[in-house]
Amino acid sequence: MSPRTRKILEFLLNNLVWLMLVVVLALFSALIPNYFQLGIFANIIEASSVLGVMSIGLAIVIITGHMDLSVESVAALSAMAVSILFCSAGIGLGYKLSPEWLMVPVSLAVACAIGALIGFLNGVLVVKLKMSAFIITLASFIWVRGLVLAVSGGRSAQDLAPAIRWFAVERLFGIPLSAWIAIACFLIFSIMMTKTPFGRHLIMIGGNETAAFRAGIPVKRNLIIAFIMAGAIAGLAGWLLSVRTSGATANLGVGLLFNAFAAVVIGGVSLKGGVGALPGVYAGVLLLSAINTAINLMGLPATYTQVIHGLLVLAAVLLDTFKQRLHQRLA
Structure with missing residues (x-):
């Protein structure tokens, strides 16, 4: 195989999810009436905001060669905490700050701090005590999902403060500001993972933790920071979830973990660690959102969504295995 052919093949494999997204959008636009319009595409981007942000933290931990199954529950707890504090109906306490815009940074700080604290606990148990990340x-x-039920008593909080809810109402180029926050997160963390020493160190740790340690990289510290980041990002996802729903219920966000895993794997992140890029994860999130939108427009049962997502994950895992074997042959 010539070097040029090898580069073309590697480019296609590394960006296959973007090609799949274009093909799927074109196919749905041709088959489904009224699918090809800006409003539908804006809805796809909006619907992917919470899942997209949650997938960022999950992807970062997986790239390091570890796992974080807690992100869904962390997002739910953060959303419930924000809703209890700043909702005026249900179990909401209806706290007001003056000026009102202060509620935005305060609610964000609460959500991210809760997530960071749980992430820190996970990281210390996994790294310092050398316990299984999967089990921890x-x-x-x-236990975090149980805490959501305990704090809420199974009830809900509604009518989030308008200053916070504004991010789901106000639009820029037809897309809610909450979705722009998700896009900004992907840009920021993509730059961090590819352009900063810390991000490159995380990738090296995922590729070979022993070699990274021998190269002088502070492996334990970086891994704990990765778990803290995943928790804080999940907290941000919870904040966005409360903004989108104008409150929180006890079962808020159930099932998001599996969709986040699907997006991460479809986006090209290897479950073995050391391989993956956040732009691909965003494409995976958009792909899942586009499929969900198409199924809703066609009036098909929700079970079709699970079938298609499962098949896409299986295809992504097979593709990852193929890419690894290809790299071994080309090495």
Whole structure:
């Protein structure tokens, strides 16, 4: 195989999810009436905002070669905390700050701090005590979701403060500001992972933790920071979730973890660590959102969504295996 052919093949494999997204959008536009319009595309971007932000933190941890199953529950707890504080109906306490815009940074700080604290706990248990990330974060997934039920008493909080809700109402180029926050997060963290020493160190740790340690990289510290980041980002996703729904319920966000995993894997992040890019994850999120929108427009049962998502994840895992074997042959 010539070097040029090899580069073309690697480019196609690394950007296959973007090609799939274009093909799927073109196919749906041809088959579904009224699908090809700016309003539908804006809805796809809006619907992907919460899942997209949650997928960022999950992808970062997976790239390091670890796992974080707690992001869904962390997002739910953060959303519930923000809603209890700043909602005026249900179990909401209806706190007001003056001036009103202060509620935005305060609510954001509360959501991200809750997530960062749980992420820190996960990171310390995994890194310092050398416990399984799968088991630790699975336990966090369970106890944090239980905490949501305990704090809320199974009830809901509604009518989020208008100053916070504004981010879901106000639009820029037809897209809510909440979706622009998700896009900005992908840009910022993509730059961090590719252009900063810290991001490159995380990728190196995922590729070979022993080699990274011997190269002088502070592996333990960076891994704990990665878990803290994943928790804080999940907290931000919870904030966006409360903004979109103008409150929170006890079962808010159930099932988001599986969709986040699907987006991460479809986006080209290897579950073995060391391989993956956040732009691909965003394409995976948009692909899932586009499929969900098409299924809703066609009036098909929701079970079709699960079938298609499962098949896409299976195809992504097979593609990842193929890419690894290809790199081994070309090495």
